[in-house]
Amino acid sequence: MPDKAAAVLNGIKKQYKDFTLGPVDLTIPAGTIVGLVGENGAGKTTTLKILTGVNPPDSGRAELLGGSPRDAAVRARVGVVFEDAYFYEGMSAARIGRSMAGIFGSRWDAKAYAGYLNRFGLDANKKVKEYSRGMRMKLSLATALAHAPEMLVLDEPTAGLDPVVRGEILDLFLDFIQDENHTILMSSHITSDLEQVADSIAYLHHGTLLFHEDKDTLMQEYGLLRCGEADLRRLPEGMAVHTRQSAFGCETLVKGRTEVLRLLPGAVCDPASIDDIMRFYSGRDGQ
Template identity: 75%
Template structure:
């Protein structure tokens, strides 16, 4: 995929800490798409997003952001970011925050859009941030990320702490955002069911390494959960088997190449695997 067709291109990016290493990571965010970033706690998701947005510098590799760099005014102006751990001063009101954002973004800041988003999210612009719940603070962050009309949204657990109804509203908003084919979203989330609803592709970060980035529909059709006896399992080629859990009742196995498994074991129970299943079995494999 050419860089011209991508909102973000990450090549060989690394970040080193005394107790953790991220990368090298290669990841792309195509224009007009939602990429879901998944991984266990401590996998490096927030670290990667902060490198992409220029919050922290990478130790190696390159990052291209909408044909520019996250460290240039053009790149930052086209970017809207929401981080799980980034909140505003608690004494400020949403109205005061809007005025501050107008000073930062200048002519790109759309005060009318910001007020509309506050109304849509049910936020009182006169209340201080300290009076907001966690979910309300996340919605305030999202309003500030959208009100300067970015082309790329980078969201770190943006639906976390929201009730199912509001989460549904957020997901609809994300889908509306990418109706403009020049818009894109990279979103990390532990709520993988949300990503199964809206993401076009899934990138799986595990222990600092990107294990894969695949189209969601292809991914979910490729993996399966096979339930069978040890004898049937032995009939499968090794490359089909990701990890097996053995119980008193048989084997439960994450397999890759579900259609091939069903061909080799006609009549076997091999249900489609969810993103949660893929993460759970991969983690179990590495703990052995």
């Protein structure tokens, strides 16, 4: 991962009546796509809101592009998409563009905005409420991109979209990240999307960051071991994250797949997907 950080969360804590986030320590390396995963209510949106200056943390420090997220000049360099927070749906894309031009001033590139609308096939004069879910997301992205941000912070940008639209949006992210100064932090439940585009994965579980690791390392590191209980007992402590028993035997999420295969040469240990990792961690904590 590159050394330069686009964003840093240092000891971030946020307490709500029925939920506590953190302390979270997370560094988003510049020039990468970081996927933030976690179950519903794990604290993904809370984390993104703190990072983008929507809410302050109770304790800890959030740094965005070298400054504070509460600083408007810093926020001018970031494009943000939240799943359900945007302009009123009675507005048209053209009017949203004019409003954003007034908000961003000289940073707003009306031509670029029109270009994105054109690329996404969006009618600028249609009201947002007349758009499909996919079109709304594309409009949100056009709005987030038209002031040439250095970083995109996206909350569930591909949720509820069909595979074609998701593919278009992921392509857009890959285009954006071609510039080595550009960074994306995106939360998603669709882990297959992250497997396609993310450089690293941060996993939030019940408000705690379980890990933030390079995606390829993660895929190599974790494995799904299928073996008998006797074999399982031969593994050193801490290697098996969680075991699920089923009618077909037991399935275990293991950390250190290469080592497991060395210790149990006859066992089947396939690379685990992000979904598998999430399912097993969540199963472990549910016990």
